[in-house]
Amino acid sequence: xxxxxxxxxxxxxxxxxxxxAYALVPVLWxxxxxxxxxxxxxxxxxxxxxxxxxxxxxxxxxxxxxxxxLNSIGxxxxxxxxxxxxxxxxxxxxARLEFPGRKTLVxxxxxxxxxxQIALVTPLxxxxxxxxxxxxxxxxxxxxxxxxLPLAIYALAAFFRELPRELEKAALMDGATxxxxxxxVIVPLAMPGVVTTSILVxxxxxxxxxxxxxxxxxxxxxxxxxxxxxxxxxxQFEDPTGSIAAAAVVIxxxxxxxxxxxxxxxxxxxxxxxVKG
Amino acid sequence: xxxxxGTGAERRLALLLCAPAAAFMLVVAAFPIVYALWLSLHRxxxxxxxxxxxxxxxxxxxxLSSPIWWDAFGVTLFxxxxxxxxxxxxGMALALVMHRTIVARGLVRTVALIPYGLVTVVxxxxxxxxxxxxxxxxxxxxxxxxxxxxxxxxxxxxxVWKTTxxxxxxxxxxxxxxxxxxxxxxxxxGATSWQRFRRITLPLMKPxxxxxxxxxxxxxxxxxxxxxxxxxxxxxxxxxxxxxYNNLIRGLNLGIGSTLSVLIVIAIALIAFLxxxxxxxxxxxxxxxxxxx
Numbered sequence: 001x002x003x004x005x006x007x008x009x010x011x012x013x014x015x016x017x018x019x020x021a022y023a024l025v026p027v028l029w030x031x032x033x034x035x036x037x038x039x040x041x042x043x044x045x046x047x048x049x050x051x052x053x054x055x056x057x058x059x060x061x062x063x064x065x066x067x068x069x070l071n072s073i074g075x076x077x078x079x080x081x082x083x084x085x086x087x088x089x090x091x092x093x094x095a096r097l098e099f100p101g102r103k104t105l106v107x108x109x110x111x112x113x114x115x116x117q118i119a120l121v122t123p124l125x126x127x128x129x130x131x132x133x134x135x136x137x138x139x140x141x142x143x144x145x146x147x148x149l150p151l152a153i154y155a156l157a158a159f160f161r162e163l164p165r166e167l168e169k170a171a172l173m174d175g176a177t178x179x180x181x182x183x184x185v186i187v188p189l190a191m192p193g194v195v196t197t198s199i200l201v202x203x204x205x206x207x208x209x210x211x212x213x214x215x216x217x218x219x220x221x222x223x224x225x226x227x228x229x230x231x232x233x234x235x236q237f238e239d240p241t242g243s244i245a246a247a248a249v250v251i252x253x254x255x256x257x258x259x260x261x262x263x264x265x266x267x268x269x270x271x272x273x274x275v276k277g
Numbered sequence: 278x279x280x281x282x283g284t285g286a287e288r289r290l291a292l293l294l295c296a297p298a299a300a301f302m303l304v305v306a307a308f309p310i311v312y313a314l315w316l317s318l319h320r321x322x323x324x325x326x327x328x329x330x331x332x333x334x335x336x337x338x339x340x341l342s343s344p345i346w347w348d349a350f351g352v353t354l355f356x357x358x359x360x361x362x363x364x365x366x367x368g369m370a371l372a373l374v375m376h377r378t379i380v381a382r383g384l385v386r387t388v389a390l391i392p393y394g395l396v397t398v399v400x401x402x403x404x405x406x407x408x409x410x411x412x413x414x415x416x417x418x419x420x421x422x423x424x425x426x427x428x429x430x431x432x433x434x435x436x437v438w439k440t441t442x443x444x445x446x447x448x449x450x451x452x453x454x455x456x457x458x459x460x461x462x463x464x465x466x467g468a469t470s471w472q473r474f475r476r477i478t479l480p481l482m483k484p485x486x487x488x489x490x491x492x493x494x495x496x497x498x499x500x501x502x503x504x505x506x507x508x509x510x511x512x513x514x515x516x517x518x519x520x521x522y523n524n525l526i527r528g529l530n531l532g533i534g535s536t537l538s539v540l541i542v543i544a545i546a547l548i549a550f551l552x553x554x555x556x557x558x559x560x561x562x563x564x565x566x567x568x569x570x
Contacts, residue, residue: 012380019374023388026438027395029414030403042411090298098284099291108302114492115306116499116545118518119538122525123309123316146305149298178290207396209502210518214526225398229506241412248399255394263387266394270443271450 034245087152159193368444401506451485
């Protein structure tokens, strides 16, 4: 009996190991590349023979990486705050209030969620050039907020629905206005949901590549994923592989931290809309 | 009386709360779409702005009679179908592992989220360098990203690697709803674990599976980042989004670019329509299969 249990444990441990390897091998490979010196870059080995931090020192002293990093952080943070606030307001109305146009708004959010981003690139490119928004932070924040809204609305509406209605009723009894009931009773209680949604929206904005290469032309607003595609190395004659790998590792760090600290919440947020259909 | 007033106030509050979201959607999504539709009916080349003119469906004729569009359409459809199917199989396996494993369940769930969270461009660079001649640990002296079919295989692998965990999470949400006592009863009646999976778990999960497939297929059809980094669309690996991007940003041809955009929207709408019909006609299947037992 105990032997059978041990065998089952070993079996599952092996399967788990397979999953861990699946998830981590590509990540370890890019880390390994970032640690190789230029001399051993083309040796084709998985692990670096002479690990060096040179590429990290290089990119952290290079405006071609630092400025995009600043852009990435700033644009993703601002977009996240706007999308979660605006999405939260709409989500509360959708979850709790009866009003004409409720179904239309839910439908519009679903349409935007499945809409091909490339179809917006063409007109936005033209419009942003005409309005002087091309290659600026707002030029990226606007589409990021719009495409993050469905995610924010669906996730937050699911969290609001989990709170008992009696909370607002009690607040209204005590003389609060409906908005005060929302602002001072519901929002504080929905904070875990707000944090989860913010992480999901941040990951979405952090990940974008298509808008970032289409609606920017210089490092004034280019984010790291876009900058990676245009990286040429610290000097013209140098192979950029090591620099690209190091930059890739740097922008992976926040993602790994989120996953490590908020695993449960991310899973709950991602699947919140799925079960109820 | 007071109830009616309450509804009025409720309505006003609701409209106020929704106004900012609606404004974003109208200004940044709806208006540009209409503008794209208008542009697609015009000759609009930014390199020759004085020749802009209304040409009806001329751009559509140009695009639809061009092998570039149809080749890209074929590649996109192939990648969509193959990667969605692979993700469904692998995602189901991963969901079962996350659900059933008795060792280090938290670790498995945490680690599986990494591909989901990783920036697509970073994952694509990792695979590109893995198969770059001499540099890559999987390449040696070969260069698979310079040939059509090996490139497409790597593109599919990149998609599958990145999105299988997401698929697994959607499936896991359906998996936890399968009642354990029913599975136990079947086990008592002598059903093997494969029979339990095939006859109980799978039918009950059908709605979750179809929703996951619908969302992934739509998402896969939009593929851009992976192809851009892995091959840049060379050697016959361009997707429809890559072709549209090349016409717009590299070619500065707004008319053709907009036409491609509209065609991609139509293609996605068709996929969504066909799959959701399948979804609706199949959704009652689970309870029916259940009743037949």
